[in-house]
Each structure stands twice: as structure tokens, then as C-alpha cells.
Amino acid sequence: MGAPPTSIRRLLLEDGPPQGTPTLQRLPGRARPRQDALRECEAEAAEMRGYIPRVLWDFLVPDLTRVFRWRVQLDCGCIPEVLTLGDGTPPHDVQWKEHVHESQLPHGQMICWHDNSPSAPYRVIAEWGERREVTFPASAVEPPGGIDPNAWALIRHDEPHTSAFWKVTLTCGHVEEAVAPSLDWTPDSGLDRAPPHRVLQMSAEFEKAWRSNPELQTEQDRDHTRRMLVDGWPSPQPERLCYSCPQVRMITAYERVGWLVPRQKKAEKTVSRAPTPSRSALERRLQRAEAVAKRLRAELDDLE
Ligand SMILES: [Zn+2]
Ligand SMILES: [Zn+2]
Structure with a gap:
């Protein structure tokens, strides 16, 4: 049989995973010893129990017996290990966090810091989110190192002052913070x-x-x-530097490593859970087996 006709080959290609969908595959290198990963997670859980009230442990401290280990390959070439609760959701379907604003990254993205990444690009603000107020003490009279005294005299605050910071989602899907022009400004106020x-x-x-x-x-x-x-x-400025964009990587492939805490063998559970057949069911099975044996003996006799 020759190669399939071109049209079929094209169909086969189109049936494959769409470009950019991470593939489940064996990745170069190997996972860390499970005991090391477990020790780290146990230490982290112990630390959480230290500052989370006991009544909330069940909700906030992860149950380590439900933790599954994966390795993911990123488009920067790094292969970090990641953990998920349960093994049903592959790591590119999880929304990983960035740790500056604790915001969720778009699906398939993870932060992998590289010092030689490009500088932060400007992105347009798509959405204004949570607001918080921060009070700053009065500025020092002396200009901080490197600032021109005349310029400092113009920008320094004589009195303590409060500013409103808004979490903003940029068009790239990443979250940054923007300062509002005044405390009573809201997104409905529009731009001045x-x-x-x-x-x-x-x-x-x-x-x-x-x-x-x-x-x-x-x-x-x-x-x-x-x-x-x-x-x-315009004020506030409708665009903002995105510090996540240069450090965000796409997950290109992933590998299953295994449960953080080994599961009980499935076979044991299956055996112990298998229902014991009733007496009548066993008698019926024996009758059927005897009938088959009788027929086979008759066939053997015929051959002889
Ligand atoms: Zn990397
Ligand atoms: Zn971004």
C-alpha cells in the first residue's frame, strides 16, 4: 500500500493536535526524588498550619495525598516541576499565578524569570479592578541621591498623603497596578x-x-x-508597562511524574471491593460448566 492521497494526508494533519497545544510526552532529564518534593511540601504545609486557624486547615492547607507531580517544558527551554490537586487537569489548563500581584496568568502561561529578558512593554489597560489606598509619609526635605534639588522641590510632598492604587488588567491579560489621579476618581470618571x-x-x-x-x-x-x-x-494614562510579559513563557509539553504520596495499589482495592457471589449464582455457574464439560466429553468419545 502506497502513501495516502494528498487530501487524506492533509486531513490526518488537521486531525492532529492544533499548533500550540502542549503535548504529553517524555521530557529530557528526570524528576527530582519524590522524597525531596514531599519533604518540601510537608514543610510548607506545616508553615501554613502555623498561621492559619485550625478550623480552616481543611479548606486552606492542601491535602498532600491529593497532590500530583508534573514536569512541564516551557518555550524558554526550562523544565520546571509543578504540582496540581488531582491528576485530571493537565498543567496547561491550570491558571498559574504570578507572585507580584498574586494574579492569575492566562491559560498555558507560567513565569520563568530570565535576567536577559527584554524590557517591559507598554500595554493598554483593558479593565480596572480592585482599588486600595496607600498612605505615604511626608517626603524628606533633602533630595534622595541622584535627584536634582530643584526637581525634588517640585515633586516632594510636605505632608503625608494618600493615593488610590487600582489593579488593572492589560490587553495581554496580565495584571499591574495604576495610580488614580485622585482619591475620588473611578473608572466612570473617565480620562482628564x-x-x-x-x-x-x-x-x-x-x-x-x-x-x-x-x-x-x-x-x-x-x-x-x-x-x-x-x-x-490623558490622566490616568490609558497604558501601563507590563512586567509580566517579558517573563511569561508558554508551556509547550508536559510529562506525568506521579502522586506526591504513593497511592494504594488499585488491585488490592478491586479485590477487597469485589462482591462475593451468592450461593445460587455459584450453583448456576457450576451447572453451566458441567454442561459444557459433558458436551466436550461426548465430542471426545465421538472422535475415538
Ligand atoms: Zn526559563
Ligand atoms: Zn503582559
Whole structure:
């Protein structure tokens, strides 16, 4: 039989996993010894029991007998080990957290920090979420190291002040924080813009500053400033640097490692749970077996 016709081959290809879906496969290298992983998890659970009230242990401290170990391959080439509760959900279907804002990453993504990652890109704010207020003490009179005293005099706060921080979801799906222009600002307040003559003035000032000091802002920050000027210098700014984007990796493949705490052998359970047949059922089975034996003996006799 030759190769299947082109149309069928194409169908077979299309039937395969869609591009980008992580595959279950044997990954290079091997998992850490189970005892090491277990010891770490036990220490973490013990620590949690230290600060979580006893009545909440069942809800908040993970039951280690339900923990399943996986290895995942990321598109940066790293192969970390991850844990899930139960083995029914593959690791790319879990929403992993980033630990700066404790927000959930989009499916299939994990943070894997690399020092040589690109710098944070600007992303447009798609959604305003939770709000919190933070009170800061009055600023020091002396400028902190490296800041021009005249500039410091303009930006320093004489009195303690409070700012409102909002969790924002960016168009990439990652979460950052943005400062509201005032305490009573809400997303319904919309964006404030500077008067057009002031924006023109600022544009001229920025262009002059960039010419005299080309390193004042990076290329990316300069583009951002230009976008804000073209938009009339909106406040709050509709875009934000995303610090997750450069450190986020996609899960490309995964491997099952096993339960953190070995399960009881299935066979033992099956045997102990198998119902004992009743006497009448056994008698019926014996009758059937005897009937078959009788027929086979008759066939043997015929042969002889
Ligand atoms: Zn990595
Ligand atoms: Zn992002």
C-alpha cells in the first residue's frame, strides 16, 4: 500500500493536535526524588498550619495525598516541576499565578524569570479592578541621591498623603497596578485631558529635552510619551508597562511524574471491593460448566 492521497494526508494533519497545544510526552532529564518534593511540601504545609486557624486547615492547607507531580517544558527551554490537586487537569489548563500581584496568568502561561529578558512593554489597560489606598509619609526635605534639588522641590510632598492604587488588567491579560489621579476618581470618571495649548507647549518642551539629552528617555518611553501627547496627555494614562510579559513563557509539553504520596495499589482495592457471589449464582455457574464439560466429553468419545 502506497502513501495516502494528498487530501487524506492533509486531513490526518488537521486531525492532529492544533499548533500550540502542549503535548504529553517524555521530557529530557528526570524528576527530582519524590522524597525531596514531599519533604518540601510537608514543610510548607506545616508553615501554613502555623498561621492559619485550625478550623480552616481543611479548606486552606492542601491535602498532600491529593497532590500530583508534573514536569512541564516551557518555550524558554526550562523544565520546571509543578504540582496540581488531582491528576485530571493537565498543567496547561491550570491558571498559574504570578507572585507580584498574586494574579492569575492566562491559560498555558507560567513565569520563568530570565535576567536577559527584554524590557517591559507598554500595554493598554483593558479593565480596572480592585482599588486600595496607600498612605505615604511626608517626603524628606533633602533630595534622595541622584535627584536634582530643584526637581525634588517640585515633586516632594510636605505632608503625608494618600493615593488610590487600582489593579488593572492589560490587553495581554496580565495584571499591574495604576495610580488614580485622585482619591475620588473611578473608572466612570473617565480620562482628564490637558488643555490643547498646554499639550502643544509640553510637546515642544519634550522635543527640546530629547534633543539636548538623547538618553533622557529610552526609545520605548519616548514613543509612549508621544502617544500620550497626541492623545492630549490623558490622566490616568490609558497604558501601563507590563512586567509580566517579558517573563511569561508558554508551556509547550508536559510529562506525568506521579502522586506526591504513593497511592494504594488499585488491585488490592478491586479485590477487597469485589462482591462475593451468592450461593445460587455459584450453583448456576457450576451447572453451566458441567454442561459444557459433558458436551466436550461426548465430542471426545465421538472422535475415538
Ligand atoms: Zn526559563
Ligand atoms: Zn503582559
